[in-house]
Amino acid sequence: MPLTRQFLRELEQIVGPEGVVATPEGRLTYECDMHTFYKGAPDAVCLPTSTEQVAALVRLCLREGVPVVPRGSGTGVIGGAMAPHGGVMISTTRMNRILEVDLPNRCATVEPGLINLWLTNAVKDQGFFFAPDPSSQMVSSIGGNASTNAGGPHCLKYGITVNHVLGLEVVTGAGEVVRLGGKVQDRPGYDLTGIAVGSEGTLGIVTGVTVRLLHAPEAVKTALAAFASLDDASETVSGIIAAGIIPAALELLDETIIRAIEAGIGAGYPKGAGAVLLIELDGPRAEIEAQALRVTELCRAHRPLDIRVARDEAERALLWKGRKEAAGAIGRLAPNWVLQDAVVPRSKLPQIMREVQAIAAQHQVLIANVFHAGDGNLHPLICFDDRQPDQVARAIEANEQVLRACLALGGSVTGEHGVGLDKPKSLSLQYAASDLEFMARLRRVFDPKGIMNPGKLLPSHACGEAVRPGGKMALPEGAWV
Amino acid sequence: MPGAFDLMDPPDTDGLRACVHCGICLPQCPTYRLLGEEMDSPRGRVYLMRAAAEGRLALTPTFIHHLDLCLGCRACETACPSGVPFGRLLEATRGQIERRGARPLSERLTSALLLSLLPHPRRLALAVGAARLYQRSGLQRLVSAGRLLAPFARLRAMEALLPPSPPGAAAPLPEIVPARGRKRGTVGLLLGCVQRLLFPRVNAETARLLTRAGYDVLIPRDQGCCGALHLHAGQIDEARTLAVRLLTHFGRAVDWVVTNAAGCGSAMREYGHWLGDNRDAEVFSSKVRDVSELLADADLPLQRLDLTVTYHDPCHLAHGQKVRREPRRLLAAIPGVKLVELADSDVCCGSAGVYNLLEPEMADRLLALKLERIAATGAGVLATGNPGCLLQIARGCRERGLAVEVLHPVELLGRALPERARDG
Numbered sequence: 001m002p003l004t005r006q007f008l009r010e011l012e013q014i015v016g017p018e019g020v021v022a023t024p025e026g027r028l029t030y031e032c033d034m035h036t037f038y039k040g041a042p043d044a045v046c047l048p049t050s051t052e053q054v055a056a057l058v059r060l061c062l063r064e065g066v067p068v069v070p071r072g073s074g075t076g077v078i079g080g081a082m083a084p085h086g087g088v089m090i091s092t093t094r095m096n097r098i099l100e101v102d103l104p105n106r107c108a109t110v111e112p113g114l115i116n117l118w119l120t121n122a123v124k125d126q127g128f129f130f131a132p133d134p135s136s137q138m139v140s141s142i143g144g145n146a147s148t149n150a151g152g153p154h155c156l157k158y159g160i161t162v163n164h165v166l167g168l169e170v171v172t173g174a175g176e177v178v179r180l181g182g183k184v185q186d187r188p189g190y191d192l193t194g195i196a197v198g199s200e201g202t203l204g205i206v207t208g209v210t211v212r213l214l215h216a217p218e219a220v221k222t223a224l225a226a227f228a229s230l231d232d233a234s235e236t237v238s239g240i241i242a243a244g245i246i247p248a249a250l251e252l253l254d255e256t257i258i259r260a261i262e263a264g265i266g267a268g269y270p271k272g273a274g275a276v277l278l279i280e281l282d283g284p285r286a287e288i289e290a291q292a293l294r295v296t297e298l299c300r301a302h303r304p305l306d307i308r309v310a311r312d313e314a315e316r317a318l319l320w321k322g323r324k325e326a327a328g329a330i331g332r333l334a335p336n337w338v339l340q341d342a343v344v345p346r347s348k349l350p351q352i353m354r355e356v357q358a359i360a361a362q363h364q365v366l367i368a369n370v371f372h373a374g375d376g377n378l379h380p381l382i383c384f385d386d387r388q389p390d391q392v393a394r395a396i397e398a399n400e401q402v403l404r405a406c407l408a409l410g411g412s413v414t415g416e417h418g419v420g421l422d423k424p425k426s427l428s429l430q431y432a433a434s435d436l437e438f439m440a441r442l443r444r445v446f447d448p449k450g451i452m453n454p455g456k457l458l459p460s461h462a463c464g465e466a467v468r469p470g471g472k473m474a475l476p477e478g479a480w481v
Numbered sequence: 482m483p484g485a486f487d488l489m490d491p492p493d494t495d496g497l498r499a500c501v502h503c504g505i506c507l508p509q510c511p512t513y514r515l516l517g518e519e520m521d522s523p524r525g526r527v528y529l530m531r532a533a534a535e536g537r538l539a540l541t542p543t544f545i546h547h548l549d550l551c552l553g554c555r556a557c558e559t560a561c562p563s564g565v566p567f568g569r570l571l572e573a574t575r576g577q578i579e580r581r582g583a584r585p586l587s588e589r590l591t592s593a594l595l596l597s598l599l600p601h602p603r604r605l606a607l608a609v610g611a612a613r614l615y616q617r618s619g620l621q622r623l624v625s626a627g628r629l630l631a632p633f634a635r636l637r638a639m640e641a642l643l644p645p646s647p648p649g650a651a652a653p654l655p656e657i658v659p660a661r662g663r664k665r666g667t668v669g670l671l672l673g674c675v676q677r678l679l680f681p682r683v684n685a686e687t688a689r690l691l692t693r694a695g696y697d698v699l700i701p702r703d704q705g706c707c708g709a710l711h712l713h714a715g716q717i718d719e720a721r722t723l724a725v726r727l728l729t730h731f732g733r734a735v736d737w738v739v740t741n742a743a744g745c746g747s748a749m750r751e752y753g754h755w756l757g758d759n760r761d762a763e764v765f766s767s768k769v770r771d772v773s774e775l776l777a778d779a780d781l782p783l784q785r786l787d788l789t790v791t792y793h794d795p796c797h798l799a800h801g802q803k804v805r806r807e808p809r810r811l812l813a814a815i816p817g818v819k820l821v822e823l824a825d826s827d828v829c830c831g832s833a834g835v836y837n838l839l840e841p842e843m844a845d846r847l848l849a850l851k852l853e854r855i856a857a858t859g860a861g862v863l864a865t866g867n868p869g870c871l872l873q874i875a876r877g878c879r880e881r882g883l884a885v886e887v888l889h890p891v892e893l894l895g896r897a898l899p900e901r902a903r904d905g
């Protein structure tokens with residue numbers, strides 16, 4: 001049911017006519033995030049510029065029972081920032097200011113739409129950085145990172161987003177503006193910041209984030225170790241972790257993804273190797289020199305074809321550019337892909353990689369692997385062409401099998417991308433019904449009428465969403481809810 | 482559902498499908514930076530074009546509006562890891578819009594007027610005169626009276642771009658200027674429509690510097706227009722006709738085809754694509770070089786100029802032709818010149834061909850950002866290698882009272898070439 005004229009007028013009164021997108025053409029471009037499989041256009045998109053505007057929008061939607069879908073840069077890969085039930089999408093792209101940089105207290109307060117990398121750019125000259133570095137950090141928003149509790153290569157050493165969010169300002173599904181946490185870390189009461197981080201817009205919409213800033217390390221060393229096979233590379237990873245070394249990052253890239261990266265970016269990865277490890281050490285100079293020797297030895301134990309250390313910052317930056325843009329470069333291999341984000345205990349890495357290869361062979365699909373090997377978080381990119389229905393079916397089947405294989409090894413259905421529209425169904429593989437029910441009750445405390453990002457995160461039977469009568473309940477094909 | 486495009490030069494399906502919706506291009510897109518809206522971002526525009534190709538959308542006025550707002554700066558292409566050929570997709574889509582008259586009449590009048598003026602030196606000269614007259618006549622007060630007067634508003638925008646004093650009639654360049662010193666090759670020089678009328682000195686310096694670098698410079702008479710503006714506006718057939726004419730003038734005798742206008746260079750490098758199976762066009766495209774590329778490794782006896790200089794990357798040089806290092810190297814090679822980096826140097830200044838005349842509001846916002854960045858460098862000279870950027874940024878500096886001299890890199894280089902060597 002499209003929104004009424006009166007309702008649209010009220011939206012315009014809040015954010016101004018230039019803050020509302022209601023044309024079919026405009027709405028269409030918001031129908032999906034990076035997971036283009038799931039499509040659902042909102043009935044209107046609003047681009048507020050202040051917390052007050054966001055609160056007014058949510059209250060209006062609450063009054064009318066209209067779903068609210070928060071969206072940052074739309075780079076998620078789980079169908080989190082699209083509108084399966086229509087409603088009003090709130091885009092935070094125009095709320096992208098840095099409100100305060102407080103270096104003595106090593107923190108900054110920003111609006112949610114600020115691009116992750118822009119924060120580091122703003123403080124790097126003073127020797128600081130913002131640690132969470134999802135591969136999308138050159139475009140994804142800090143509000144989105146917080147809402148999905150994003151990870152990234154350097155989270156192996158520094159921890160994921162939740163470890164770096166000190167406080168949040170949130171407009172809840174009840175239309176209240178609440179401040180959770182704050183600059184000071186030890187606060188009395190419940191850790192509501194921890195609950196809100198990773199809640200994927202189902203409790204409310206983030207309108208401000210106070211984050212921790214870290215001192216840049218004294219020295220950084222980045223090396224590439226090439227191996228003949230995926231197996232050798234994953235055994236090396238297990239070896240490094242078992243030796244108690246925690247690199248700043250430990251990324252595994254297989255031959256297929258290297259082909260895509262070299263075609264798309266030309267980052268200088270060795271072609272022809274079965275797999276490559278991108279290893280980064282950082283910290284005090286003396287310490288990383290010693291670590292580097294140790295890591296080299298551990299690599300040598302698994303017949304490396306080549307070990308190369310980046311000579312300068314330019315080479316290092318290029319290697320990272322290749323790694324971070326890998327998912328974009330996959331377009332060089334196939335027009336579509338699904339990205340699995342499952343996790344295994346890191347000791348199980350060699351085993352799961354063998355299974356992934358077997359699954360690829362069995363279903364005759366091309367699977368490219370590029371992932372945070374150090375924490376066991378897989379990212380097989382399963383390629384297909386959506387013009388070939390049988391390919392689509394095989395890709396979905398392979399995706400499902402990878403997920404089950406990970407769970408069978410004691411893993412988790414998602415590492416860092418979140419649940420979104422993609423995985424609520426899979427949660428019941430991991431949680432008991434009563435646990436899910438408990439989460440649904442928590443959700444209702446923030447969002448009593450169930451208007452916030454309906455269809456996402458929790459299986460719908462557990463959250464009892466009250467989408468407005470006559471609302472678009474039809475889900476896109478292939479959606480698992 | 483059938484697609485919205487017909488079979489004449491539709492945007493390439495594989496090109497559209499190469500977009501994996503990753504969004505890496507978003508922060509590089511000037512219109513997205515200003516508006517924050519998906520449909521005014523590269524990802525959104527590709528999505529719209531693809532939806533039209535798949536029959537989910539018609540070529541509606543709103544669709545056209547979002548594509549019109551695109552600068553065609555191709556910053557997204559530089560950013561895209563997936564190789565989406567955005568420039569070509571945009572040109573093909575604009576071609577469909579233009580050819581099938583899907584645009585409101587007054588807008589078509591306007592763009593036809595502009596495009597009929599710019600590529601033709603004599604007509605352009607007349608229009609420049611008309612614009613100056615128009616400014617004095619008070620006609621502009623009537624402009625708001627009706628939409629059909631829109632072309633006059635564009636004339637006013639054009640007038641604002643013109644340098645306060647006309648450059649004066651330039652002595653025509655000879656047809657051949659022989660190399661001096663050790664000969665390195667033969668180049669054909671494209672004079673460019675705007676360049677030859679408003680910046681004759683840039684052409685003269687280009688020719689002189691190239692001969693000093695050891696090139697015979699051929700300057701075909703009546704060489705015509707390269708068709709860049711037509712191509713970028715989607716007048717593909719007109720662009721093809723102009724391209725074929727230009728090809729015949731340059732023949733095969735030259736080693737390189739040189740231009741000092743980024744927009745022209747970028748279009749000429751696309752001839753191979755747009756002229757289909759035309760071997761001559763492919764060869765021609767492969768010979769196109771920006772003047773900075775040929776001069777970058779010439780060993781010129783440059784004199785000291787004590788100046789702080791900053792450099793703006795023209796979109797069609799940095800993104801369209803991937804030429805970034807050479808102009809900087811050239812400028813830094815001048816003794817005494819301190820080259821300071823301009824923040825966001827490769828973000829469009831708003832000129833974008835005739836964009837600043839068609840979408841003045843967006844263009845002005847981009848210009849304001851550019852001027853802020855320029856002021857922050859503290860440089861006394863801004864160098865940039867494209868007539869559109871030169872006009873746009875110079876206008877901005879004039880209006881803002883910013884004491885920055887806006888020059889083409891070859892003008893600065895020309896100043897640094899010793900007088901005696903000039904004569905000898």
Ligand code: SF4
Nearest residue numbers: 500501503504506561
């Ligand atoms: S960077 Fe390329 S693939 Fe990614 S959204 Fe932009 S155009 Fe599409």
Ligand code: SF4
Nearest residue numbers: 510551552554555557
């Ligand atoms: S060409 Fe320029 S304005 Fe157009 S979408 Fe690409 S980056 Fe944006």
